[in-house]
Amino acid sequence: KQEVTQIPAALSVPEGENLVLNCSFTDSAIYNLQWFRQDPGKGLTSLLLIQSSQREQTSGRLNASLDKSSGRSTLYIAASQPGDSATYLCAVNSGTYKYIFGTGTRLKVLA
Amino acid sequence: GAGVSQSPRYKVAKRGQDVALRCDPISGHVSLFWYQQALGQGPEFLTYFQNEAQLDKSGLPSDRFFAERPEGSVSTLKIQRTQQEDSAVYLCASNFNSLGDTQYFGPGTRLTVL
Numbered sequence: 001k002q003e004v005t006q007i008p009a010a011l012s013v014p015e016g017e018n019l020v021l022n023c024s025f026t027d028s029a030i031y032n033l034q035w036f037r038q039d040p041g042k043g044l045t046s047l048l049l050i051q052s053s054q055r056e057q058t059s060g061r062l063n064a065s066l067d068k069s070s071g072r073s074t075l076y077i078a079a080s081q082p083g084d085s086a087t088y089l090c091a092v093n094s095g096t097y098k099y100i101f102g103t104g105t106r107l108k109v110l111a
Numbered sequence: 112g113a114g115v116s117q118s119p120r121y122k123v124a125k126r127g128q129d130v131a132l133r134c135d136p137i138s139g140h141v142s143l144f145w146y147q148q149a150l151g152q153g154p155e156f157l158t159y160f161q162n163e164a165q166l167d168k169s170g171l172p173s174d175r176f177f178a179e180r181p182e183g184s185v186s187t188l189k190i191q192r193t194q195q196e197d198s199a200v201y202l203c204a205s206n207f208n209s210l211g212d213t214q215y216f217g218p219g220t221r222l223t224v225l
Contacts, residue, residue, distance in 0.1 A: 043218045097159050098159070101154050103152050
């Protein structure tokens with residue numbers, strides 16, 4: 001059974017710092033992995049989707065990497081801003097319609 | 112609207128009451144998903160529809176939970192005889208092709224059972 005873990009659970013950084021969020025999964029036979037952002041009281045917004053054949057994806061200040069063999073993905077946020085404050089969720093798809101989510105990392109960027 | 116919408120956004124129920132949560136997916140999206148998100152946790156899969164067919168309901172926690180999508184568009188998640196442990200945010204998502212595609216999420220309904 002696929003299990004997804006995210007560390008740290010919470011993170012507080014000053015504005016401008018570069019930071020890394022971690023996601024690990026137990027079954028390396030994945031179809032893709034997705035990073036979402038969740039703001040309080042709102043739904044999930046997809047940030048980056050990495051297919052199993054890819055090593056990384058980039059969008060603006062965000063870069064997500066995938067190492068399937070070790071069961072790990074990282075989300076790198078460059079030059080963090082207060083507007084980046086949110087909960088970041090990692091979700092794994094094993095080739096079905098289901099995404100298995102981690103518990104998230106709550107990020108706070110201090111001005 | 113352009114996105115997935117859900118109503119009500121907030122629902123307070125007394126223990127034992129029945130509730131109905133509505134989801135309007137993005138127009139044309141074949142697949143629809145319901146997730147339950149407890150406080151401080153990630154979303155957990157409840158059930159999946161392809162058009163009007165409910166293909167997977169393995170995540171529904173008990174027989175008090177029932178979901179339908181009779182015309183293949185709007186879906187309703189019904190919870191009978193609510194319990195305190197049902198308190199959570201219920202998220203709906205949809206997409207064109209269920210297999211591995213990104214899912215577009217609604218804002219959720221926060222259910223509080225007193």
